[in-house]
Amino acid sequence: MKPKRELKFSQDHVWIDHIDNNKYQLGITDFAQDLLGDIVFVDIQLNEPILSNRSLGTIESVKTASDIVSPANIKVIGLNPLVEKSPEVINDSPYETWICEITLDSDCDIENLLSYDQYSELIKE
Template sequence: MSEVKQQLWYTEEHEWVERTEAGTVRMGITDFAQHQLGDIVFVELPAEGAAIAQGAEIGTIESVKTVSDLFAPVTGTVLRLNEALESTPELVNESPYEKGWMIEVEIGSDVEEALGKLLTADEYKKLTADES
């Protein structure tokens, strides 16, 4: 059974979002997604300062099985990348919610409004139960 954290928001594409500071969020892929992908060998992320739009492709994640697209869960500007993923992409498998986070984003609009468009933990649990 995959771990779903109550304090996070989720997308149907299996990204998670955590509010970090006023107007900023951190994102990564879920425990469910990393289990589906298998051993992660490479992560391609947008550049710092890049403008991203909710639902748009922002990078890729490569495992020994496949390459998958990463999608922006919110609209905003990339503030910071998890540079540790360049040399140790397996952090996504080992710790998808802590050490395996991918980017921090400054949201250009109301944070509550942006998070309101995402799935709650309970909604995400139901989604992944249907996909298992």
């Protein structure tokens, strides 16, 4: 996995990592997994267009359930089989454990997403 400093972050505690061409991996941040607690289930909408700031699925822990908010206009093209089988791995290594693979809409710009340093400042507040 790329160093955290190379990932892009949303204010909704989601990270994306550029894989190739228009393909990215998406996961949740350490801050998010810590707030959730022990993750037990992840449900993601596959192969449907999802608008920015809309739910692309839910993540459930023993404490609560939460929406995973899309950082851009995307389409989920694949799910991480490890997360489907053992979602608790997200708690162990949130930056190494991607939840789904996505593509971005052709007119989508991810430059508005945060750098690691910007995201770190956001969660300090």
